[in-house]
Amino acid sequence: MNLEALFLSLRLSATVSVLLLVLALPLAYGLAFSSWRGKFLVESVVALPLVLPPTVIGFYALVAMGPRGPLGKIWQSLFGHPLAFTFAGLVVASLFYSFPFAVQPLVASFEALDRRILDASAILGAGRARTFFRVILPLAWPGVLTALVLSFAHTLGEFGVVLMVGGNLPGITRTVSIDIYDRVQALDYAAAHQTALLLLLISFVVLSIVYGVNRRVWSLWLTK
Amino acid sequence: MSRAMLAVQIRKKFRASGAAPFVLDVAASFEPGFTVLFGPSGAGKSTLLDCIAGLQQPDSGKISLGEEVLFDAADGISLPPQRRDLAYVFQSLALFPHLSVEQNIRYGLAKLPAAEQQKRITRIAAAFRIENLLARRPAELSGGEKQRVALARALVTRPRVLLLDEPLTGLDASLRRAILDDLCAWDDANRIPILYVTHNREEVDAIGESVVTIVNGRVQETGAPREVLDAPRSVELAQAAGFENVLRAKVMEHRPADGVMRVGLEDAACEIEIPFGDAAPGSEVRVAIRAGDILLSTEAPHFLSARNILPGVIESLETRGTLVALRVKAGATFQVHVTPSAVRSLGLAPGQVVWLIVKTHSCHLVR
Numbered sequence: 001m002n003l004e005a006l007f008l009s010l011r012l013s014a015t016v017s018v019l020l021l022v023l024a025l026p027l028a029y030g031l032a033f034s035s036w037r038g039k040f041l042v043e044s045v046v047a048l049p050l051v052l053p054p055t056v057i058g059f060y061a062l063v064a065m066g067p068r069g070p071l072g073k074i075w076q077s078l079f080g081h082p083l084a085f086t087f088a089g090l091v092v093a094s095l096f097y098s099f100p101f102a103v104q105p106l107v108a109s110f111e112a113l114d115r116r117i118l119d120a121s122a123i124l125g126a127g128r129a130r131t132f133f134r135v136i137l138p139l140a141w142p143g144v145l146t147a148l149v150l151s152f153a154h155t156l157g158e159f160g161v162v163l164m165v166g167g168n169l170p171g172i173t174r175t176v177s178i179d180i181y182d183r184v185q186a187l188d189y190a191a192a193h194q195t196a197l198l199l200l201l202i203s204f205v206v207l208s209i210v211y212g213v214n215r216r217v218w219s220l221w222l223t224k
Numbered sequence: 225m226s227r228a229m230l231a232v233q234i235r236k237k238f239r240a241s242g243a244a245p246f247v248l249d250v251a252a253s254f255e256p257g258f259t260v261l262f263g264p265s266g267a268g269k270s271t272l273l274d275c276i277a278g279l280q281q282p283d284s285g286k287i288s289l290g291e292e293v294l295f296d297a298a299d300g301i302s303l304p305p306q307r308r309d310l311a312y313v314f315q316s317l318a319l320f321p322h323l324s325v326e327q328n329i330r331y332g333l334a335k336l337p338a339a340e341q342q343k344r345i346t347r348i349a350a351a352f353r354i355e356n357l358l359a360r361r362p363a364e365l366s367g368g369e370k371q372r373v374a375l376a377r378a379l380v381t382r383p384r385v386l387l388l389d390e391p392l393t394g395l396d397a398s399l400r401r402a403i404l405d406d407l408c409a410w411d412d413a414n415r416i417p418i419l420y421v422t423h424n425r426e427e428v429d430a431i432g433e434s435v436v437t438i439v440n441g442r443v444q445e446t447g448a449p450r451e452v453l454d455a456p457r458s459v460e461l462a463q464a465a466g467f468e469n470v471l472r473a474k475v476m477e478h479r480p481a482d483g484v485m486r487v488g489l490e491d492a493a494c495e496i497e498i499p500f501g502d503a504a505p506g507s508e509v510r511v512a513i514r515a516g517d518i519l520l521s522t523e524a525p526h527f528l529s530a531r532n533i534l535p536g537v538i539e540s541l542e543t544r545g546t547l548v549a550l551r552v553k554a555g556a557t558f559q560v561h562v563t564p565s566a567v568r569s570l571g572l573a574p575g576q577v578v579w580l581i582v583k584t585h586s587c588h589l590v591r
Contacts, residue, residue, distance in 0.1 A: 114316070114318060116314045116316050116318040117318045117319075117320060117321075119277075119279050119305070119312075119314070119318065120312070120314065120318040120319075120320070121320075121331070122279070122304070122305040122306055123277060123279075123305050123306075123310065123311065123312045123332075124331050124332035124377070124381065125306050125332055125334065125335070125381070126306065126331070126334070127306060130334070134331070135320060138322045139321070139322055
């Protein structure tokens, strides 16, 4: 089994899921609580990665990160080296790829909150920030956990995007799914099977945590 | 403690799909002490409280508390709920489920020093008898305990106005009575305007210093509970106020010297005498009679002061808890409430001939 590829994938998924949570929380708050009429447009953009082939996301990410792309240029001027075919490039592309998996559970859990509880917080003098940290986040934490875990698992399994923007550089961009592909190409089915099975188990455990936690929490608070 | 009066004059239109838009159009002022907002459900009572609290924006008008303007559409003023210094207890109570009772109560005291917070929590917990519940979560409380905690959480902030949206629904009468007593005691000590939404007649009688009736988004009447609710001015209100019998009637004859008039009920099926009211002979009106205000006799009564004695036949009996609801056909069909023991001792049964006895002043003219 290629441990280097596995650890690279785990590092990538952890980085992406934490960054995504930070980005997705304010966006999900806006989507759940604003009454802006055009918000369906934002919702569509957020959901795009669900329907687009990963190669399309990867293609545009590659173009944007290339030496002439906007992201690539900014990165080059800030850090003095190109973005494409680096670990950072993988992170950036994966942020787009897994975005809906972070945003949608958060929106769903925010929208499920009893509005009267948020009203009560405002009446009792709490501003938006206090209401968010003292009431919304604690009550929506199953959604937060779901967002973290789903974006982690989804990033762990990505293939097309990585192939497009990362290539196949051992220790830098060769993730576990690329590794499996390489093994199969080389007809080393035993090694491919080992890694594939591990990925399968990780995904199963992760999803069990999500569903288990959600069931327990909803039954605790919603049936009062 | 401020003794400011709350003055409200607002209008808000709601787009409804298909039906005509609902318009809330209210002008009223609320003195310190209890004012009951009474009316059928969907009349706009909760929306009115939301507007006062700043949770919804009226389209036009003004809301002020003493000298201070909370909302003024013309001047573009609208204080956010956080700065109105009001308390609001919702029908659902909306306790924070993840916080203990003590943390719930402390939530609105964030700006005060810790010692002052503690002092206030101790005092309010005593006033609402929840000292032994402070460590619990809302899920571990009974219905009545939750209601006490919600009141304590609201009042510990020393609000300038208290808004209560059916806070005691679903409690049995004795529990409701006990909580109301504690609330009244708090009111005696603090005197702020308290707006109390309910459609429970018992609560109105227990607390009402004055009643404002709201029907279809508008204030219909203002006054003492007895005046307003014992002589309802509209059919919706009569039904909300617990008049089981609201009958179509036609004015037959005025007898101003006796202070009464005679009306025919339900296409002249029978005739009764009601107090003199503002309705010309020949005009169509409605008469409201409480089912509990009708007496029932199994023999033709004599030597009674009551003016309305109607022979009829029992159509059905239905036991509802501690009362029996009878339908009696006496020309028109009347709902009559009696006790189970009356049913036993008189041997009441369907098909039996009875006489209904209704005092003139138990009949209320409704327009």
